[in-house]
Amino acid sequence: MSTSESSSARELLAVVVIGAGQAGLSAAGQLLRKGLEPWEDFVVLDANDGPGGAWRHRWDSLTFDAAHGIHDLPGLPLETPDPAEPASRVVSRYYGTYEQDLGLPVVRPAKVESVVHHVEQGAPTPETAPNAAPNAAPSEHGTFTVTTADGRTWRARTVINATGTWDSPYIPYYPGIAEFTGRQLHTRGFTAAEDFTGQRVLVVGGGTSALQFLLQLDAAGAHTVWSTRRAPDWTDHFFDSSWGVNVEASVSARTTMGLPPLSVVAATGLPVTDQYLAGLASGVLISRGPLRRITSTGVVLDGPGPDGGPVPSQGPVADRLLASGGAAAGGLVHVPALPGRACTALTTEDPLTTWETPVDVILWATGFRASLDHLSPVHIRERGGGVVMAADGVSVAKSPGLFLVGYGASASTIGATRAGRRAAVEAVRAVK
Template identity: 65%
Template sequence: MTDPPSLPDAPADDRLLDVVVIGAGQAGLSAAHHLLRSGLRAWDDVVVLDANDGPGGAWRHRWDSLTLGAAHGVHDLPGLPLGTPDPAEPASGVVARYYGAYEDAFALPVIRPVAVASVASADGGFAVTARDGRVWRTRAVVNATGTWDSPYVPHYPGIENFGGRQLHTHDYTAATDFAGRRVLVVGGGTSAAQFVLDLDRTGVETVWTTRGAPRWTDRSFDAEWGRAVEASVSARTVRGLSPHSVVAATGLPLTGMYPPAIASGLLVSRGPLLRFTPTGAVLAGPGPDGHGFPSQGAADRLIDDDVRARVRALPGHAVDDDGWEVPVDTVLWATGFRASLGHLSSLHLREPGGGIVMAADGVTMTRQPGLFLVGYGASASTLGATRAGRKAARAAARYVAEEDAVSA
């Protein structure tokens, strides 16, 4: 093994690497681990480029009130169990410490911070170019950039005239930042539900809006469920269709802290968001008279007349017979993320449907030999990412070996 670069900003050299892994989150670390186990050498054959200043991937950016116990799935990396940290500790700190220990334990060749600007075809392989101009030449790439850097905010009529504050999950730091405000939480996923509870604990009034009935489910989030979710997502990606949102694939668990919050009237969707006004939002329902109370899906059994009365007590007034205008000060877009793949744009991987055609293994790019994609589609969860990292590493190592055999 050769020594790593002596300085974080040491330039890449002209060597042709076997594999460059982009991203040091769950999928990237899993891939790097398995690449080294396959016999490839750290620093000589494999490097990992990470845009962050330290370990932890996207987890290092999560808000402090998201504790490990409330986090939706932190899974073991191969060869080093997470153990049993304090569930009350912020997940950001737990995961950053765990990932850092993992990098050290297996001497993973991580270079940071390196923000990758582009990946382009070059001399039968790839040129990976950082924003600061450094270039790594490699025969194969495992792309594990995830989604955190690509927050998604949908457009609604009137949003350009709304005079209050707007922010996305990506920029959320603490509930105390919203003292004295009424916050519209937009989105039907786990983050949206957790924001409603987090804000309420600090006395912040919330209004929750979802495009349809919340996707509550009584199903246990076990291994069988995980396989079913991955199969559902993979059925789209092998056809080149863009993946559905996470909640569309997983649902919301109707367990733990959620049922009491629903029964109290706190965690109840007020229906679809229709448009914005300068001082508020127009929702499909319900209004102060109770008209238009939306379905809560599988949680309808927890909704009684007392809950309905509490929900419709929110100030507001009818607008054009199609909704209720509710005054709000802030909009919190918990509307998810898209895959962070802008640096791959020169490879023209997108299909007309907006997705990328993936092979049956879920990681191999059918249109670009030597490029393997993890943290996309079925591997976007931490459980799926660990397995996908292993698959991508094995596929990349096999690809390199086959290239060697051809050139021998």
């Protein structure tokens, strides 16, 4: 069956995979290895026009050498791409090759709008089994109906959801955010640093994306200001395999309790690379403190002192490095005072003196949330927004037959690969 002929599956499929990024492709490849037939037993639904997942939307200035590594898909080594080539092109080409070589049944564009779970007749429900434990799952998997934006439907015994986070950008609320007259954009809307040459840009966020933006904007001639909610979480820990296992374990501990996953940097910290050390020494990667509120033409920070000059703590690791000369970076150079004016807090509960500085642009490098709105009919979210995951890290405790990959501990490319394989194994086991 070709992609064009697969508009709506009338038969009951074994598995529908939603998403064709790292996790979704890893799952699809494992389904093949487990003996499932493409198109007859499973399909992969992708909202994009072509291969690459979220990577195809990344800005061209994010080159492969700055992308913090892409883990190999099972059975197809990435080899050594040109480090200066945009990561979006490298990954899109790599994913496309994987799809073609394996003959994966990818349907695109197919943006999923809803997933509905139908419990099989006779399976207990809260009404028919009132003495069951709270949130107890039905003993039978039932079936799922997956519907796309153009009205096509697929029915399946199991669903592997691999939709990632790219479609759910997060911008926190700050007083005055609606009154700002300059430009505001999120990581998702960034295209090129040269768009901001000569402008004063506030970058908000404590992750590696914020670091990359700051360095690129500075190189393009923009005037940058960095704001973080707390001191940046720099770490000089060696990133080895045991470190990665420990990070995944800490994230899994939250998701098995139904708590929302923390940001990546909250679990990993910011690596002290030579590039970032140089940024610290130059002052570009110096946080000027938390953002308190936004005015029509600027922002109010509580990091600078009364003259806009002192630099707040950058955390124990960075403070130690800067005080000792920053190794090869040569130590911290003079960080100029922020232009603007001192101002008092708006409320008596917040009496600190703050500093208002003018900005033309606010770039929100504040991360993403899991893209799970299409799963709302299945009612898997807890009151706090998280999802209770089983001990295997991929099974949704409240909905047998539904698997989440690229969520929580499997949000990284290496974690997504492992989770995709694991979800495929569990889906085949559930079907059989």
